[in-house]
Amino acid sequence: MAVFMREIVIGNLRLILTIVLILPLTAIADTKDSRVVESRYLSIQLGPEIEQTDLLQSVVGIEVPERITTVGQSLNFLLGSYGFHLDENPETDEHYLLLMLVLPEPHRNLRSMTLMDALITLGGKSFRPLINPVKRSVRYQLREGFGQFVTVEDMEVAKQGWLDQKEITSLPSKEPGETPVAQQEHQTYGPVQRGDSLSHVANQLDFPGMTIDQVLVYLFRANPHAFANDNMNHLLAGETLKIPPVNLETLPAAFEASQFVDEHYRLWIQSEVTP
Numbered sequence: 109m110a111v112f113m114r115e116i117v118i119g120n121l122r123l124i125l126t127i128v129l130i131l132p133l134t135a136i137a138d139t140k141d142s143r144v145v146e147s148r149y150l151s152i153q154l155g156p157e158i159e160q161t162d163l164l165q166s167v168v169g170i171e172v173p174e175r176i177t178t179v180g181q182s183l184n185f186l187l188g189s190y191g192f193h194l195d196e197n198p199e200t201d202e203h204y205l206l207l208m209l210v211l212p213e214p215h216r217n218l219r220s221m222t223l224m225d226a227l228i229t230l231g232g233k234s235f236r237p238l239i240n241p242v243k244r245s246v247r248y249q250l251r252e253g254f255g256q257f258v259t260v261e262d263m264e265v266a267k268q269g270w271l272d273q274k275e276i277t278s279l280p281s282k283e284p285g286e287t288p289v290a291q292q293e294h295q296t297y298g299p300v301q302r303g304d305s306l307s308h309v310a311n312q313l314d315f316p317g318m319t320i321d322q323v324l325v326y327l328f329r330a331n332p333h334a335f336a337n338d339n340m341n342h343l344l345a346g347e348t349l350k351i352p353p354v355n356l357e358t359l360p361a362a363f364e365a366s367q368f369v370d371e372h373y374r375l376w377i378q379s380e381v382t383p
Contacts, residue, residue, distance in 0.1 A: 159363050163190050164224040164239065169366040171320040172216040173311045179230055180207030180270060182215065186230075187246065188317035189362040190223055195240065195247035201263035202255075206235045206248045208266045208273075298348030300334070306343050313351065321365035326354060328372075340369070341376035 159166035172182045180194070187193055195203065218226045227237040227246060235248040250258070297309055310323040318326070327349060328340040334347035360368065 157363075163192070163244075164222065164227075166190055166223045166363050167366060168221060168223050168226050168362070169219045169319065169321045169369065171307060171311065172211065172218070173314075173320075175314070177211060178207065178273075179209045179211050179215075180204075180273075182211050183207070183227075183230060183246070185317075186218065186223075186226060186319075189319050189322065192223075192244045192246055195243075195245040198247040200249070201267045202235075202250045202258070203247045204266040204270045205250075205258060205263060206231060207270050295351040296348050297351060300343055300345050300347050300349065302345040304343060304345070306340050309343075309349065315354065318354070318359070319362045319365060321369045322359060322362060325360055325365045325368050327351070337379065339376050339379075340372045 168186065170186060172185060176182050176185055183194055194207070198204075215230055218229065221229070224237075227239075231237055231248055234251060234254045236251050238247050238249055239245075240247075297313070300309070306324055306327060307320065310320055310327060313323070315323045315326075324340060328335065330352055331347070331349045332338070334344055334349055336342035336344055
């Protein structure tokens with residue numbers, strides 16, 4: 109029920125108008141969001157974050173390592189941490205044209221954008237991403253007007269090149285030095301040279317399926333002795349970094365790692381500019 113009162117003056121006559129509205133119970137119930145918990149000093153929004161309900165809205169923060177040279181490899185590097193993968197049986201072979209293209213240098217740094225934005229960026233002006241939300245697969249299709257620039261033979265060559273590359277990378281490594289870091293018993297990196305950053309170190313290592321921010325957090329937590337002021341941006345020269353096997357159960361999610369790195373950067377900038 110809602111009550112509204114208003115005073116009305118007509119000549120020497122003063123009236124008070126009272127309006128009573130009776131609202132249905134459902135309308136009253138809908139005026140308060142049951143997903144918001146309030147106390148005297150605090151209001152908390154309950155429920156999952158938007159990137160948890162829509163993975164494509166996750167904010168990415170990755171730097172593609174130099175060892176990755178094609179768009180297809182960079183897509184594999186990007187998608188793994190978010191539960192997506194490239195479609196292995198696309199409807200057309202034009203998908204492979206993009207996968208075999210050389211990765212442009214400006215596309216190595218994918219930050220401050222959603223996962224969907226990153227997929228669109230890597231597709232460039234010629235390709236658009238198509239998402240299967242059930243299988244969480246991604247394939248690419250030539251945009252309208254660009255089919256005239258390629259032939260069926262181009263598609264066949266690109267497909268064969270991608271499949272050959274995939275077969276080679278799936279073979280077990282015969283050299284101990286080629287085993288991914290995450291599968292090895294123990295490694296070290298160092299000594300750290302003057303001017304080295306943690307990002308530089310991370311790009312020298314091989315962490316399949318991890319974003320650059322996840323690698324940064326992993327290295328920082330494994331080597332607290334190697335950083336001044338408890339900040340990953342204060343890497344100490346002369347230190348040797350331990351690289352233990354990756355424990356996926358304790359590895360932060362991609363968006364959590366991104367928030368952690370951003371907070372360390374904010375604190376580092378603040379300490380640099382504060383006298």
